[in-house]
Amino acid sequence: MNANAAYETWMTPQLPDLKKYCYYLTGSKWDAEDLLQDTLLKSFVFFLQTEPYVEMKPFFFRIAKNLWIDDCRKRKRRGQAVSEAPNATYRDKDYAEIRGSLEWLADRLPSRSIEIWLLFNYFGYTMQEVADDLGCTVPAVKSVLFRTRELLRGRRELGMNRSVIRLEVERWTRAIMLDRPQAALSEG
Secondary structure, rough: OOHHHHHHHHHHHHHHHHHHHHHHHOOHOOOOOOHHHHHHHHHHHHHHHHOOOOOOOHHHHHHHHHHHHHHHHHHHHHOOOOOHHHHHHOOOOOOHOOOOOOOOHHHHHHHHHHHHHHHHHOOOOHHHHHHHOOOOOOOHHHHHHHHHHHHHHHOOOOOOOOOOOOHHHHHHHHHHHHOOOHHHOOOO
């Protein structure tokens, strides 16, 4: 029997309970699916390297719990909330203020500058993290941040009426309201 088939017979009886446990930990269908996939991957690597235990359910649960704790710590380091309210955007009284501020910025700055500025100044990313997420270099991030600060301080001429798509402003607003930095980034 090959390793994949052996792992599948070893893991399959535990899968329904593991799915429920992942949902219990995360409270979110999507986070639970991600946690389940990570748990299965980690257990598969373990399975390939060592002899499996007889009692697998506690083993899977321990992996899931440790992965979830690690994920929560990462989110906390980045200043993200562990649980997010999906409909908070339109019910929150600060929505109009945040949206107005982002529209003001969008009229004056290029989209890329706003995304970098949000990640660095609002979400608290380091310059290296910003560079990694956007696929550029740290000096490029420094340069954009410098030019953005100069524009905002009024030391350089602001370009008015830039053609920023209103969907970008909505995306940035939702990223702030939901405290999800990755949502601020453009797909392209």
